[in-house]
Amino acid sequence: MKIHEYQAKEVLKSYGVPVPKGGVAETPEEARKIAEGIGGKTIVVKAQIHAGGRGKGGGIKIVSYPEEAEKAAKEIIGMTLVTHQTGPAGRLVRRVLIEEGVEIQEELYLGVVIDRSKACPVIMASREGGVEIEKVAAESPEKIVKEWVEPDVGLRAFQANKIGFGLGFESAQVGKMRNIILGLYKVFYEKDCLLAEINPLVLTKGEELIALDAKMNFDDNGLFRHKEIASLRDLNEESPLEVEASKYNLNYIKLDGNVGCMVNGAGLAMATMDMIKMVGAEPANFLDVGGGATAEMVKHGFEILMSDPGVKVVFINIFGGILRCDTLAKGVTEAVREVKVNVPIVVRLEGTNVEEGRRILNESGLNFTVAIGMKEGAEKVVEALTKIVRNN
Numbered sequence: 162m163k164i165h166e167y168q169a170k171e172v173l174k175s176y177g178v179p180v181p182k183g184g185v186a187e188t189p190e191e192a193r194k195i196a197e198g199i200g201g202k203t204i205v206v207k208a209q210i211h212a213g214g215r216g217k218g219g220g221i222k223i224v225s226y227p228e229e230a231e232k233a234a235k236e237i238i239g240m241t242l243v244t245h246q247t248g249p250a251g252r253l254v255r256r257v258l259i260e261e262g263v264e265i266q267e268e269l270y271l272g273v274v275i276d277r278s279k280a281c282p283v284i285m286a287s288r289e290g291g292v293e294i295e296k297v298a299a300e301s302p303e304k305i306v307k308e309w310v311e312p313d314v315g316l317r318a319f320q321a322n323k324i325g326f327g328l329g330f331e332s333a334q335v336g337k338m339r340n341i342i343l344g345l346y347k348v349f350y351e352k353d354c355l356l357a358e359i360n361p362l363v364l365t366k367g368e369e370l371i372a373l374d375a376k377m378n379f380d381d382n383g384l385f386r387h388k389e390i391a392s393l394r395d396l397n398e399e400s401p402l403e404v405e406a407s408k409y410n411l412n413y414i415k416l417d418g419n420v421g422c423m424v425n426g427a428g429l430a431m432a433t434m435d436m437i438k439m440v441g442a443e444p445a446n447f448l449d450v451g452g453g454a455t456a457e458m459v460k461h462g463f464e465i466l467m468s469d470p471g472v473k474v475v476f477i478n479i480f481g482g483i484l485r486c487d488t489l490a491k492g493v494t495e496a497v498r499e500v501k502v503n504v505p506i507v508v509r510l511e512g513t514n515v516e517e518g519r520r521i522l523n524e525s526g527l528n529f530t531v532a533i534g535m536k537e538g539a540e541k542v543v544e545a546l547t548k549i550v551r552n553n
């Protein structure tokens with residue numbers, strides 16, 4: 162789960178990481194009031210969406226007086242902001258963050274993520290901040306300083322110092338840097354983050370270090386123990402079908418192809434995606450109904466699958482373990498009767514009660530293509546797609 166910049170900054174602040182003075186506004190009037198409260202010479206008005214690249218996309222304005230902050234907020238609230246991270250459709254801006262302007266001497270990057278190959282968190286820092294860190298990593302990886310953290314031991318102060326000195330700072334700044342690094346890591350660890358990032362971390366003209374932008378992504382599986390974080394969720398920023406799926410405890414991921422996939426279990430989902438690609442087709446999504454799905458859940462899953470206009474063929478690939486094949490078959494036949502399904506459906510079932518499952522499908526009077534193996538299933542999907550192309 163992602164959160165907004167203004168929320169991430171609140172979290173950082175509560176961990177002792179310096180952030181600019183400011184507040185969030187939903188109307189231009191509120192923006193003006195916050196700006197008046199801040200005082201100072203410059204005010205920054207920042208669009209709040211769950212995507213970066215706002216600066217380049219016109220979602221950040223630096224202005225001078227409270228009236229100008231109101232005007233800038235008026236322009237930004239309600240705009241559809243397109244950045245390299247939103248896709249061409251862009252995102253509707255509902256809120257702006259109003260902050261005191263900071264005089265920038267230098268922009269740094271600081272982030273914590275999991276290094277999967279080393280199975281532990283890694284801290285990354287660079288003096289090439291403000292820009293996309295992926296680009297720095299690709300073009301000049303030597304400009305990124307890294308420090309790996311043994312999770313049981315935690316991040317030690319000397320490691321944080323090493324990062325500061327590694328970036329070429331003097332001891333006074335290394336001390337300030339250390340507190341920010343320790344604070345950011347603490348957030349990452351205590352709140353079950355997948356990513357905690359400050360980009361840019363700014364060195365001001367007055368030699369202060371301050372988090373000018375913040376991004377956090379939390380592990381959904383850890384949210385149950387962080388009610389205060391879960392309450393920051395903004396459903397407006399999430400794909401509507403993914404939100405709908407999560408209501409029924411289904412895992413749904415939207416992709417770009419035309420084969421709608423219903424599977425059970427993440428491993429089988431991966432194998433199914435591979436198989437579809439191997440036969441030359443592209444998945445439109447993957448919908449994982451999980452191990453203990455009921456006929457009701459399968460039905461909702463099917464409705465979600467069918468409301469994606471990109472889906473031209475449905476491939477149901479289920480291994481009946483805890484989810485029995487007859488339960489699945491009942492759910493699918495009910496769903497197909499209720500939802501107007503006008504695309505071919507290929508079903509491959511195996512496992513517990515498979516005979517009963519196949520019988521239900523075959524006797525339903527509905528038009529299913531039943532496949533025996535996974536490869537055969539994928540091939541039948543391609544056959545169906547070819548027919549559709551030929552008929553158009």
Ligand code: GDP
Pocket residue numbers: 205212213214215216217221223261262263264265268291292360361373374375
């Ligand atoms: P992003 O483009 O969505 O990542 O948004 P950021 O919050 O990172 O802002 C983009 C850029 O705007 C920063 O790298 C800064 O160069 C600039 N910026 C943001 N806030 C201030 C500020 O208070 N003062 C100045 N001078 N520039 C700012």
Ligand code: MN
Pocket residue numbers: 213214291360361374
């Ligand atoms: Mn940024």
